[in-house]
Amino acid sequence: MPRIVVASGKGGTGKTTIATSLALSLDSSRTLLIDCDVEAPNAHLFLQPRLERREEVGMLIPEVDAPRCTACGRCAEVCAYHAVVVIGKRVLVLPQLCHGCGSCAYNCPEQAIRERLDVMGVLEAGPTPSGVCFARGMMQVGEAMASPIIRQLKRWAGDGTSACRQAAQAGLHPDASSDGQPIVILDAPPGVSCPVVETLRGADFALLVTEPTPFGLHDLRLMVDVTRELHIPAGIVINRDGVGDGQVEAYCAAVDLPVLLRIPLERSIGEGIARGEPLVAIRPAYVASFQQLYACVESILMETER
Amino acid sequence: MSRVKQLVILSGKGGTGKTSVTAAFAHLAVGSQPNGLRAVLVDADVDAANLELVLAPERLEMHEFVGGDVAVIDAERCTACGVCVEACRFEALAAPADDRPPQVDPVACEGCAACVYRCPNQAISMQPQLAGHWFRSTTGYGPLIHAALRPGQQNSGKLVTLVKQQARLLALDESYPLLLVDGPPGIGCPVISAAAGADLVLIVTEPTTAGIHDLARVLQTSRHFKLPTLVCVNKADLYPAGTATIKTYCQQEQVELVGCIPFDTVVTQAMVAGVPVTAYADGPVTQALRQVWARVKGSLGLPGA
Numbered sequence: 311m312p313r314i315v316v317a318s319g320k321g322g323t324g325k326t327t328i329a330t331s332l333a334l335s336l337d338s339s340r341t342l343l344i345d346c347d348v349e350a351p352n353a354h355l356f357l358q359p360r361l362e363r364r365e366e367v368g369m370l371i372p373e374v375d376a377p378r379c380t381a382c383g384r385c386a387e388v389c390a391y392h393a394v395v396v397i398g399k400r401v402l403v404l405p406q407l408c409h410g411c412g413s414c415a416y417n418c419p420e421q422a423i424r425e426r427l428d429v430m431g432v433l434e435a436g437p438t439p440s441g442v443c444f445a446r447g448m449m450q451v452g453e454a455m456a457s458p459i460i461r462q463l464k465r466w467a468g469d470g471t472s473a474c475r476q477a478a479q480a481g482l483h484p485d486a487s488s489d490g491q492p493i494v495i496l497d498a499p500p501g502v503s504c505p506v507v508e509t510l511r512g513a514d515f516a517l518l519v520t521e522p523t524p525f526g527l528h529d530l531r532l533m534v535d536v537t538r539e540l541h542i543p544a545g546i547v548i549n550r551d552g553v554g555d556g557q558v559e560a561y562c563a564a565v566d567l568p569v570l571l572r573i574p575l576e577r578s579i580g581e582g583i584a585r586g587e588p589l590v591a592i593r594p595a596y597v598a599s600f601q602q603l604y605a606c607v608e609s610i611l612m613e614t615e616r
Numbered sequence: 617m618s619r620v621k622q623l624v625i626l627s628g629k630g631g632t633g634k635t636s637v638t639a640a641f642a643h644l645a646v647g648s649q650p651n652g653l654r655a656v657l658v659d660a661d662v663d664a665a666n667l668e669l670v671l672a673p674e675r676l677e678m679h680e681f682v683g684g685d686v687a688v689i690d691a692e693r694c695t696a697c698g699v700c701v702e703a704c705r706f707e708a709l710a711a712p713a714d715d716r717p718p719q720v721d722p723v724a725c726e727g728c729a730a731c732v733y734r735c736p737n738q739a740i741s742m743q744p745q746l747a748g749h750w751f752r753s754t755t756g757y758g759p760l761i762h763a764a765l766r767p768g769q770q771n772s773g774k775l776v777t778l779v780k781q782q783a784r785l786l787a788l789d790e791s792y793p794l795l796l797v798d799g800p801p802g803i804g805c806p807v808i809s810a811a812a813g814a815d816l817v818l819i820v821t822e823p824t825t826a827g828i829h830d831l832a833r834v835l836q837t838s839r840h841f842k843l844p845t846l847v848c849v850n851k852a853d854l855y856p857a858g859t860a861t862i863k864t865y866c867q868q869e870q871v872e873l874v875g876c877i878p879f880d881t882v883v884t885q886a887m888v889a890g891v892p893v894t895a896y897a898d899g900p901v902t903q904a905l906r907q908v909w910a911r912v913k914g915s916l917g918l919p920g921a
Contacts, residue, residue, distance in 0.1 A: 319664040321630005321801040326826065349802035350628050350833055352826035370705075390685065390728050390742075411705055411728030451833065452840040454773065454805035461707075500630040500801045501663035503765055503772040507723050524887050525635065529664040535767040540723070553884050575881075577854075584855035586825035 312611060313494045315346075315513040315542075319529025321500035323519045324549035324573070329497035330356040331589040332517075335600035338441030340492045344467045345446035346509040347499040348431060348459045356588045359444035362436040367447065367462050369410035369455075370425040374401045378422035385414035385423060406454055431459050433466050456505040464496070464512075493604075502532045510536065515607050516544040517570070523554035527561060534565065543614050545607065550575040568610070570603045620787040621916050622795045624660070624814040626838070628830030630801035632822045633850040635661075636883055638798035639670040639892035640905045641912070642757040645796070647895075653918060655794040657755065658783045659762035660810035662748065662775045667798045670892055673753035673760045681763065681778065683747025683771035684727030689717045693739035700731035700740060723768050747771055750779055752786070757892075759786060773805035780810070794918065803837040811838060816916050817845045818874075818908075823858025831862065835871060845871055846915060848908050852876035874915075875908035877901055 316329040326345075330353050333343040345353040354361075372385070372394065379401055385394045386401070393407035394414050405428050415423040430453045435445035445467035447459045498509040510516060516537045520530040530546075537544045546562050551572040562569050573579070573589070573596075582592035590596050623641075625634045638657075646652035659667040687708070689700075694717035701709045701718050708724035709731060722745065732740045747770070750763035761783040763775050783795050799810040811817060817838045821831040831847065838845045847866055852859045859876060866873040878900050886896035894902045 320666070321627075321664075322632060323630075347802075349804045349807075350630075350830040352629070352829055355825045355829060388729065388733060390726075409726050409728055411726065411730045412703075413728055413730045413733055416703075416730065417733055449804060451803060451836040452808075454808050456802070456804045501661075501772070501806075502767045503663045503806075504770045505802075505804070506663075507768045511724065523884055524669045524890065525666045528666060528669060532664060532767050539768055553881065555888050581855055584822075584824035584827075584858055 311491050311494060312515065312608070313496065313513045314515045314517055314607060315496045315498050315510050316517045316519060317498035317506060317510065317533060318500065318519040319502050319533040320520070320525055323521050323526060325519050326352045326356065326497055327549070327583055327589050328517065328519050328547050329353060329495050331596060332600050332604065333357070333442045333495050334440055334588055334590050335597045336493055336604055340490060341495065342443040342445065342467065342492060343495045343497065344463065345497045346460050346463065347497060348447035348449040348456050348463065349499060351446050351448060353497050354444065354446060355586045357438040357440065357442060357444050359438045360436045361434040363434065365433045365466065366429045367431050367433050367459055368427045368429040369408065369458050370412065371405050371408045371410060371428040372403050372414045372423045373426050374403065375422045375424065378420045380420055382419065384417050384419060388413045388417045409455070410458065430455070433463050435467060456499065457508045460505055460508040502536050507536065507540070510540055510542060513542050514611055516542045517547060517607070518544050519547045519549055520558055521550045521553060522548055522556065522558040524557070526554070527558045530558065531561070534567065543610055545570040545610065547571045547573070549573045568606065570606050571599055620784060620795055621793060621815045621918065622797060622813055623912065623916060624797040624799050624811050624817050625820060626799040626807060626811065626817055626834050627801055627820045628803060628834030629822070629827050632820050632827055633877070633883070634820050635666045635670070635798050636887070636893055637820050637848070637850070637905065638667060638796060640894040641796055641909055642671065643892040643894045644906060644909045645794070646757045653794065654792050655758050655796045656783045656787045656792045657758055657760040658779060658795055658797040659760065660776045660779060660797050660806070661800040662763040662765045662772050662779065662806065663800060665762050665764060668753070668760065668762055670887060670890055671755040671757060671760060672890060673755045673762070675751050675753045677752040679750050680746055681748040681750055681775050682744045683769055683774060684745065685729070685742035686722045686725045686727060686745045687720050687729070687731050687740050688743050689720060690739045690741070691717050693737045695737055697736065699734050699736060703730045703734040705730070726770065748775055750775065750782065752782070761786065773809040776800070776806045776809035777812070794916070803833050807837065808841070811841060811843060814843050816912065817843045818912055819845060819847045820850050821847060821862060822851045823849055823855045823862060825858070828858060828861055828865065831865070835869060844915070846874045846912065847871055848873070848875045848877065850877045851879035854879045874911035875904055877904040877908065
């Protein structure tokens with residue numbers, strides 16, 4: 311089951327454009343797209359899914375049973391995030407700082423701490439008119455931590471697919487032929503820190519989208535460092551080709567990263583995407599390009615396995 | 617000067633032009649008055665810091681940033697009982713194969729120490745981890761406080777807070793009236809840290825379906841924290857219908873739209889040249905940015921407005 315993450319250090323390089331058009335170019339009956347940008351998800355705008363499944367998602371946070379609590383301060387002492395503070399005889403929990411590790415509850419000598427689910431967002435999934443299966447997470451406004459939502463989204467999305475489509479289930483069956491294996495495309499958030507790493511964990515391939523500008527190059531370098539640290543093979547998509555300079559191309563050659571696709575800077579493409587149309591709807595000729603790209607990814611994966 | 621004002625540039629969606637706008641403001645603040653309006657410049661996008669690429673900074677200081685701790689297992693004491701693997705809620709410990717100690721995935725480890733408390737053999741300790749660096753630099757437009765989080769690290773919000781604190785101290789020490797903060801994309805932890813204590817948030821959006829969707833998310837976030845907010849549209853002529861939608865949306869939400877910046881490849885040319893676009897060419901983009909800056913400065917109650 312190839313899991314391909316579409317990522318880029320810099321925002322706005324075209325991750326969602328590439329992820330959605332790649333999904334729309336492959337065998338839709340076995341393709342699942344997971345939008346892991348839970349802070350600013352946009353893939354649904356291009357895929358128009360019917361979100362049939364919905365589940366609240368959150369983190370276990372402590373709740374203090376006041377009569378039992380002796381305000382000994384052990385919970386505050388063990389909390390690595392200063393999310394529990396003792397003020398006089400009262401224990402105050404700061405949910406925004408809590409990472410849900412459970413150490414306070416475990417260490418409380420009076421068993422005065424229980425954990426309850428603090429809702430941070432929702433997970434949603436369903437089919438799209440194209441047949442591609444879709445899942446996303448949506449973090450609530452004002453919440454700080456995207457990673458726990460992404461972690462649970464990735465786990466949940468598998469169930470979401472098999473429930474919404476039999477084909478995926480067949481593909482997950484150990485006896486299924488490799489041709490029928492589900493393809494999972496994960497649209498990553500921008501940046502190079504924890505939410506991106508959470509998206510990349512367990513991925514087979516990273517498709518790094520960049521633009522040929524100094525900002526694009528700077529952030530691509532960081533992204534390449536992350537994929538190398540995680541031992542995930544990577545390939546490059548250069549978007550808005552022709553806009554800046556030749557530095558990105560030179561860098562890719564120097565570090566031996568294959569450029570798998572180039573999309574030129576064209577106003578009509580930009581306008582279509584602005585309207586919310588997938589790239590392959592604006593320029594159907596790109597379907598073949600994305601199929602070729604996927605074939606390259608498959609052969610790189612086969613080589614890596616060997 | 618009574619106190620330091622903070623202007624924070626946000627966008628929700630990445631790549632709408634936050635850094636280009638921030639760099640232009642840095643240039644306009646200094647260049648638009650006889651003695652200039654002195655500002656401390658802050659790059660609060662510690663994941664992918666780009667402001668330095670257009671401000672030609674000269675680095676004066678470099679400091680280490682120690683983020684969270686990471687679990688380290690003492691192989692001598694470990695009996696491979698697997699209790700720690702079960703204790704970890706972040707899937708950072710892989711189940712021991714045969715009798716060997718579990719492997720710690722330092723990238724997944726959140727530094728909570730839950731494993732340390734559960735280990736029956738006291739075989740696990742927490743060790744601090746170098747998570748990045750922060751820098752104090754000087755540029756032609758004022759001091760710049762910026763940082764580089766090591767790729768794949770946690771605690772970007774904590775580093776953003778540190779960078780802002782350092783910038784604030786510098787501003788107080790040397791009586792700068794303004795912190796000009798280039799924020800990260802998204803609406804989560806680093807954005808909340810970047811926006812904390814802002815006197816004004818300027819959202820740079822673009823007239824695309826995705827840009828508009830994320831404008832709503834980031835506006836809700838700034839409202840959640842009760843921060844005064846303005847909006848400007850970048851690449852406004854790329855999709856006029858989208859710009860019209862943003863105008864209507866801003867009216868409905870009663871948030872002031874302070875300008876529309878046209879799409880022009882001169883912005884990329886300036887980036888390649890490594891200078892703010894307003895210092896590169898005096899065309900329609902620069903004219904529009906001047907107007908936006910005048911409105912922003914007025915809202916902040918800064919002199920020369």
